[in-house]
Structure formats: C-alpha cells, structure tokens
Amino acid sequence: MKTLSAIANQLEDERRRLMLDYQALAQRTGLTPLSVRNILQGRTAPRVTTLMAIADQLGLELLLLPKVVATGLQAHSVEEAAPPALSRVDRIVAETSQLAAAAAGGKKTKGV
Structure with a gap:
C-alpha cells in the first residue's frame, strides 16, 4: 500500500509538471492555498474526498485495487x-x- 507521503509526492510531481501554483490548484478545488501546499508536501492527512478533488484537477484518478x-x-x-x-x-x-x-x-x- 502506498503511504500518504508517496501519494503526496506523486500529486506534487504532477502539479509541478502541469506548472500549476498552489493558488491555482486551490481555486480549482475550493481549498485554501495553504491547505493544498500542506497536503502536497505531506504535512497533513487529508480526507479521501479532498485527495480525490486534487487528483481530479491534476488529471489523475485515485484507485483502490486488490x-x-x-x-x-x-x-x-x-x-x-x-x-x-x-x-x-x-x-x-x-x-x-x-x-x-x-x-x-x-x-x-x-x-x-
């Protein structure tokens, strides 16, 4: 199972690849820039729905697999x-x- 840190790193890498700043991603997700930054830097443990919203705006999908x-x-x-x-x-x-x-x-x- 991936760790929260690994998920955060992957989301952060995609944010950088898309050249989005925290402000832009925050506006797209309805979160604050500080919340987005803390989540993507692995400082806070977000709700699954929050991770889903961020992933969606980055063109990613969260999956649960056996x-x-x-x-x-x-x-x-x-x-x-x-x-x-x-x-x-x-x-x-x-x-x-x-x-x-x-x-x-x-x-x-x-x-x-």
Whole structure:
C-alpha cells in the first residue's frame, strides 16, 4: 500500500509538471492555498474526498485495487514500459485471476 507521503509526492510531481501554483490548484478545488501546499508536501492527512478533488484537477484518478493486483502492477511496471497502461492492467488482472483460480483449485484437491 502506498503511504500518504508517496501519494503526496506523486500529486506534487504532477502539479509541478502541469506548472500549476498552489493558488491555482486551490481555486480549482475550493481549498485554501495553504491547505493544498500542506497536503502536497505531506504535512497533513487529508480526507479521501479532498485527495480525490486534487487528483481530479491534476488529471489523475485515485484507485483502490486488490493487493494482489497492485503487487502485480508494481512487478510488471519494473519489467516493461512499452504497452499502454490499460492493456497491461487487463493482462495483469487476467493473470492474477488465473493464479487465484489455480490456487483455489489446488486447495480443494488437497483435502480430497
């Protein structure tokens, strides 16, 4: 699971990449510039809805994934970078589902 600090860093990196200052991002989200800065610098723990609003204005999406899928995404992102993200996610989900099904099938046959 990502830490709040890692999420804040990713949001801050995207803010910089888009060349938005804290004031502009604050206006877009309805927050104060100080709140935005504190969140993006990891000084405060925001509500999920606040993170969602900031991410949305930065063109990002917060996702909750099963840990096995997140682990697979991390492993695959290190190995390859060429295919588009969506097809890579689809493939990882399919592979993970196959592994989970195989593991569940193995558990059932052991007791027989």
